Amino acid sequence: MCTIAALLAPGLARAAAPGTSPLGQVDSGAAEGSKPVESATDGSDLSRHVGAGETPVAAAGPRLASRRPVPRYATVVNARRPPVLASQRVIDSREISVAPRRRSADDLLRLVPGVLLSQHGAEGKGQQLFLRGFDAAHGSDVEVLVAGMPINELSNIHGQGYLDLNFMIPEVVRSISVSKGPFQINQGNFANAGTIRFELGVDPAARGTRVGYELGSTIRHRGVVVHAPRRLHRDSFVAFEAMRDEGFAPGRKAQRVTSIGQVRLVDSPSHGSLDLLASGYYARFGSPGALAVADVADGRVPFDGVYQSDGGGSSVRAITSLRHQISLGRGRLEQRVYGQFRHFDMLENFTGYLQDAVDGDRRAQLHRFFSAGYQVEYQRPIVDALTLTVGGAWQGDSITQQDRRVDAEHGLVQPNWDLRIGQNQAGARAGLRWKPTRWLHLEGGARVDMFAYDVIDELHAGERTRKVLGRASPRVLAAFRVGERWSLFTAYGRGLRAPEARSILAGVTTPSDVTLDRYKGGTPRIFPSDAIEVGARFTGRRYLSAGVAAFATWIDRELVFDHVSAVNLELNRTRRLGVEIDVAVRPTQWLELRQDLTLAQARFVASGAAVPGAPPLLSATTLTLVHPSGFRAGARLQVVGARPLPHGARSATYALLDLSAGYRRGPLELGVQVDNATNARWKEGEYHFASWWNRDDPRSTLPSLHYIAGPPLAVRLATTLYFM
Amino acid sequence: MRHVPKTILLLLAACAPSQEAERVHLEVAVSGAALAASTNDLGWTVELTGARVAVADLQFSILGEMHGASAWLPSWLLARAWAHPGHYAGGDVTGELGGDFILDWGGGGGPLGAAELLTGLYEGLNFTFRAAAASDGLAADDPLLGHTAHFTGTARKGADALSFMAQLDVGAGTQMVGAPFELEVTRDDQATLALRFFPGDPVAGTSLFDGVDFAALDPDGDGVVVIAPGDEAHNIVRRELQSHVHYDAIAE
Numbered sequence: 001m002c003t004i005a006a007l008l009a010p011g012l013a014r015a016a017a018p019g020t021s022p023l024g025q026v027d028s029g030a031a032e033g034s035k036p037v038e039s040a041t042d043g044s045d046l047s048r049h050v051g052a053g054e055t056p057v058a059a060a061g062p063r064l065a066s067r068r069p070v071p072r073y074a075t076v077v078n079a080r081r082p083p084v085l086a087s088q089r090v091i092d093s094r095e096i097s098v099a100p101r102r103r104s105a106d107d108l109l110r111l112v113p114g115v116l117l118s119q120h121g122a123e124g125k126g127q128q129l130f131l132r133g134f135d136a137a138h139g140s141d142v143e144v145l146v147a148g149m150p151i152n153e154l155s156n157i158h159g160q161g162y163l164d165l166n167f168m169i170p171e172v173v174r175s176i177s178v179s180k181g182p183f184q185i186n187q188g189n190f191a192n193a194g195t196i197r198f199e200l201g202v203d204p205a206a207r208g209t210r211v212g213y214e215l216g217s218t219i220r221h222r223g224v225v226v227h228a229p230r231r232l233h234r235d236s237f238v239a240f241e242a243m244r245d246e247g248f249a250p251g252r253k254a255q256r257v258t259s260i261g262q263v264r265l266v267d268s269p270s271h272g273s274l275d276l277l278a279s280g281y282y283a284r285f286g287s288p289g290a291l292a293v294a295d296v297a298d299g300r301v302p303f304d305g306v307y308q309s310d311g312g313g314s315s316v317r318a319i320t321s322l323r324h325q326i327s328l329g330r331g332r333l334e335q336r337v338y339g340q341f342r343h344f345d346m347l348e349n350f351t352g353y354l355q356d357a358v359d360g361d362r363r364a365q366l367h368r369f370f371s372a373g374y375q376v377e378y379q380r381p382i383v384d385a386l387t388l389t390v391g392g393a394w395q396g397d398s399i400t401q402q403d404r405r406v407d408a409e410h411g412l413v414q415p416n417w418d419l420r421i422g423q424n425q426a427g428a429r430a431g432l433r434w435k436p437t438r439w440l441h442l443e444g445g446a447r448v449d450m451f452a453y454d455v456i457d458e459l460h461a462g463e464r465t466r467k468v469l470g471r472a473s474p475r476v477l478a479a480f481r482v483g484e485r486w487s488l489f490t491a492y493g494r495g496l497r498a499p500e501a502r503s504i505l506a507g508v509t510t511p512s513d514v515t516l517d518r519y520k521g522g523t524p525r526i527f528p529s530d531a532i533e534v535g536a537r538f539t540g541r542r543y544l545s546a547g548v549a550a551f552a553t554w555i556d557r558e559l560v561f562d563h564v565s566a567v568n569l570e571l572n573r574t575r576r577l578g579v580e581i582d583v584a585v586r587p588t589q590w591l592e593l594r595q596d597l598t599l600a601q602a603r604f605v606a607s608g609a610a611v612p613g614a615p616p617l618l619s620a621t622t623l624t625l626v627h628p629s630g631f632r633a634g635a636r637l638q639v640v641g642a643r644p645l646p647h648g649a650r651s652a653t654y655a656l657l658d659l660s661a662g663y664r665r666g667p668l669e670l671g672v673q674v675d676n677a678t679n680a681r682w683k684e685g686e687y688h689f690a691s692w693w694n695r696d697d698p699r700s701t702l703p704s705l706h707y708i709a710g711p712p713l714a715v716r717l718a719t720t721l722y723f724m
Numbered sequence: 725m726r727h728v729p730k731t732i733l734l735l736l737a738a739c740a741p742s743q744e745a746e747r748v749h750l751e752v753a754v755s756g757a758a759l760a761a762s763t764n765d766l767g768w769t770v771e772l773t774g775a776r777v778a779v780a781d782l783q784f785s786i787l788g789e790m791h792g793a794s795a796w797l798p799s800w801l802l803a804r805a806w807a808h809p810g811h812y813a814g815g816d817v818t819g820e821l822g823g824d825f826i827l828d829w830g831g832g833g834g835p836l837g838a839a840e841l842l843t844g845l846y847e848g849l850n851f852t853f854r855a856a857a858a859s860d861g862l863a864a865d866d867p868l869l870g871h872t873a874h875f876t877g878t879a880r881k882g883a884d885a886l887s888f889m890a891q892l893d894v895g896a897g898t899q900m901v902g903a904p905f906e907l908e909v910t911r912d913d914q915a916t917l918a919l920r921f922f923p924g925d926p927v928a929g930t931s932l933f934d935g936v937d938f939a940a941l942d943p944d945g946d947g948v949v950v951i952a953p954g955d956e957a958h959n960i961v962r963r964e965l966q967s968h969v970h971y972d973a974i975a976e
Contacts, residue, residue: 293742572789604789642740646788647818647842650743686742690817701783701817702840705744 084441084479086489086535086549087180087194087580089113093203096173098624098634100658101675103716104243104256105168105198112178112196113596114580115142116615116640118685120708122247123254124285124315125346126164128685130643131193132180132551133576133602135613139163140497143191146198147262147277148375149321149338150395152190154451155423155501157367157401158346160561161190165198167281167317169241169258171212171226174201174234180580181531181551182495185429185445185475186377186391192495192529192553200262200277201235202228208724216716219246230724233264235275248711249304251288251311256281272326272333279319287311287348290706292691300694303681304709307693308362310410313346331380340371347410352693354701356414359407363416369399387433389445397423399501415459421501422454431475439481446474451498451526455505467504471496471526485540489549491533499524499568503561506568522559522570529555535580546583552576554605573605576614594622610644612688617641630664643686647703651686654710662718671718676711684710745818746843746911752782752821754833755918755976762924764931767881768938772923774830774876776868777965778856782919784819784841784905784973785848817850818842819909826860826868829921830876839917841909849905849919849973853894853966867891871953873965879938879949886938888949892962903971915975925969932970935960 083089091111096102099111104123109115116130126138134141138159144151146168156162179187180194187195207228214222221244228237238261245254258281266274288306295301321338344367355361373395381387403417431445450470457463477491503524535549553576560569578600585593598618602611623635636658643651657678662671676682685708690701761771819841828834856868868874873892878885907915924931936957941949951957964970 293744607789609789642743645745646816647745647786647844649745652742653740683742688745698822700822701781701820702747702842703745703816703818705742707742 082441082479082481082487083537084443084477084489085179085181085183085491086533086537086547087114087178087551089178089582091176091178093174093206094626095624096170096176097206098626098632098660098662100634100636100660100673102170102660102673103675104166105170105173106165108168108170108173108176108198109165109196110636110638111176113582113620114180114598114618115196116618118708120290120685121287121312121348122252122285123243123245124164124166124256124283125287125313126159126162129163130613130615132553132598133578133600133611133614134193134553135611136161136190136193139190141190141192143188143195144198145195147200147321148197148323148336149319149340149373150188153342153367153369154189154397154425154498155399155401155421156344157365157403157417158344160500161497162344164315164317164344166256166283166315167258167260167279167319168198168200169224169226169239169260171210171224172200172202172228172237172239172260172262173198174203175199180549181491181493181533181553182473182529183475183477183491183493183531183533184443185389185431185447187475187493187495188393188427188447189425189449189451189496189498192497192531192555200237200260202226202237204230204234207234208722210720210722212718212720214716214718216245217714218248218252218711220244220716222716233267236263237261238263247286248714249288249302249306249709250309251286251306252711253286253312254283255285256283258282269327272324275323275325277319277321277323277338279317281315281317283315285312285315287313287346288708289348290350290685290687290691290708292693293705293707295693304712307352308349308360310362310408311348313344313348313365316343317341328378329380331378333376333378335376336374338373340373341369342371343368347406350706351689351691353695354690354692354699356405357692357695357699359405359413362406362408362410364402364404364406364410366402367399368401369397371395371397382432385435388430389433390428390430392426392428394424394426396425397421399423401502417502418458419502420456420458423501424450424452425498426450426452441479441481442477444474444476446472448472449496449498449526453501453504455501457505465504467524469498469524469526471528473528485538487537487539489533489535489537491531493531495529495531495553496526497529497559498526499559500561503559503568506561522557522568524561524568525559527555527557527559529553543586544584547581549580551578551580571604572607574602574611575605576600576602576611590625590627592622592624594620594624596620596622612644612646615640615643630669631662632664633659633661635659645686645688645705647688649688649703649705652683654680654682656680656682656710664720664722667722667724669718669720669722671720673716673718675714675716677713679713680710681712682710683707747840748843748909748911748913749838749840750909750913751916752836752839752973753916753918753976754827754829754836755920756829756831756833757918758920758922758926758972759829760923762922762931762933764933764936766935766937768879768933768936769881770877770879770923770931770933772830772875772877774874775828775921775923776830776856776875777827777873777921778824778854778860778868778871779827779851779900780822780824780854781852782821782825782836782839783817783850784839784846784917785817785850786844787847788816818844819846824854824857824860826856826862827919827921833918836919843909843911845908846905848901849903849968849971850899850901853898853900854896855893879933881939884939886942886947886949888938888941888951890951890958890961891953892951892958892965893953894962894966898966900966900968900971903968903973905973907973907975913975917973918976919971919973922970922972925967928969930964930969932964933961934964 118128129136136142139152139161152161177197182191207230209227212224224241226239241258260279262277318341323336325334346365349362351361375393377391379389399421405414427449429447434442452468455465473494475493480488531553533551537547539545558571581597583595602614619639621637625633639655642653659674687706688703763769821839862869871891872894875890
């Protein structure tokens, strides 16, 4: 991590406590979040910007920076550690603050190049993710950490790796770090497509107290309060949010209340720093379900209608975490202990009466867990150019989960799952970072992950099943500096996805009414992915930066647990090839135009058939304007290519234009966000499966196109009062 | 810069619509071509003169990209159609001929109707057993009426020759899953799908009547055997009848 002082006076930075700038509040977003202080002398690709209402004082030299406290409107110098991967990217608070379609923290994932989100329900329900040729469903191939804590829920009843990021408040997300592919040893379970890290905090320019209110055209009300005293560390704040939205159509209502706070309890050269994070979150959301294209074409249901209006659910999360960082001689230790309570329930029906012609196919899901975890990482230079990193992590979960088919009054028709689960995840890693010359950076190492499951099946007389699985994953990368502006990258890594707890019952609990020749499925196991990446990056002095990354991922026999038939499906070998291109042009310090393009081809190797779901083309054109006068604006045009669906069907292509603008003068800021500015009629999610909604029609089990309508034009007006 | 709005508009207008999977309609018929004599494990050679089974809802399934080592007997295929949309679906029921049918292999067969199939590489055939009803066009004294299957024929062992009649009841909703149906269905296909019944498993050499000692079922020695619900022999044959090994579908 580079600090402004480190940039201007490297010696000062080395003398300071790790993670703390000599200036206290001016640490910048760094490429690897809370990593040890990195020498700034190699930070040639420094980006510099001026926040809203700030006065450029960048010309001030080291002496000025070290003598004066940070002024009210300060220049913020973001010094980023040079990327070690071609596709590595950090999205800072400036970009976040002007990003359009910023309804919730979940939406911030849209800022990650190459990520496609698809919302099945209303705000509060986890979204479907696509990245690098993976249909990661609710998070099964994308690892997400918030303030260092893993958020993917390994065994969520609704989907493996389920991600719900709505407990964060967008105003306190300081940076989003993206490492695509599984190339670094600190990337754990689910990182087959990549790892996304959210760091929380409030940058110096935005510190103080602010109160915001947002009114949207969908009868949306959102209030937010952020209190981040300037005298406290950058990571310290407390924030509250309340939101209610009637939604653009039936089944899209959403409401939530969120509180999140982080405070530095101890900041001592001898004892290190101790940060406390606490969050509480409650949300209710609707779930419209998917519509059969044929039914909409026949006029049986509106384009954005619903078949049944009782879909939806609630989500609760409480988190607390303590992070301790300390320098131990030349080394640095970081450890974190955390605990979490989580509740998720949901009612949905995607298939109508296909399964049960009388009571219908409504499914009620309940998932609840307590978890505790511990992480530790120690870094120490062995010699000047060689740094050793060792780390470990453990998380234990105590889970109850149910899945039941229910009737229109939500009475029980048939229990599908009723489990009590004890689950432990542990990992250890070790690696070396070697910089033999100024132009070469090498990293290599390995991690070992272990998963232990203890599942009690209440529907089968409390039958107990235990399983322990483990796997080692090597990672290696190299970054070459070619001159002052060019860098070349290459990396290899093995990713992993551990099975969810239910899957260890597969083939063990055979229903009594099933004939003996029933397929029992594959053995639950951790399946690996092997990925490589090569790329190049040009970092101009001021006006231009660009990068290209080519990637490939192979999975030999992916294991997918089908939670309806309760078997582990083993799929044929797949490979994903692709290329990512990004170009950023900065004609002035307050204007950036960025183009991100991702082309991906996901195929089954033997048949050549497309892997369903993965988008072959994603393009995002982004304009970010943050003018010193206080005016800021953002525009984003996203183009999504047709996705292959099962059985040879294809989804529609679409293009969406989202806009935002704001103006701050003194303590008052006014803003407007326009989603889907062209009012495009689009299908946010498209699927190919069988349903039977109109019982007057003959029942058919043939799959057909279904979709979930995307939001039409929506406008949100926001006003924020700053008390600095 | 003046071209930028035009470019954006072109991009916005370039949205291509969704595309449904290709569908074809293929005639389905019953074929008695495989109704050959079979010998059971007790040495009885059974020759069927009548073989009728009441079924509903023929389904044709693909395995998709299931790994070859595990891709067999996909009774989970229908269930996958109910999985949460958006999650990966590797195999599915993608062809069907809905309705109630009497599969009459002894009567020489005949057309059942036109099945609708998505194009793809098919591997399996399923159907659901049911009880025959008057709505099937059966006479009031038809021995199949109210039952699932009716077989007539002769069982021979050495010098013994016994004629037999079997009425079988299979629980409503019971499925036969995973009978072979190996065919790549393409957009221009015009084949007729022939449903065949194998009294003897052509692969394993087993018989529909394995375990049935016909002589023991003729205590009065009149040379006529009746297998009916409630008999031990009924339960033996019923179980075998549900096995996929006795059926297949081929393109003709």
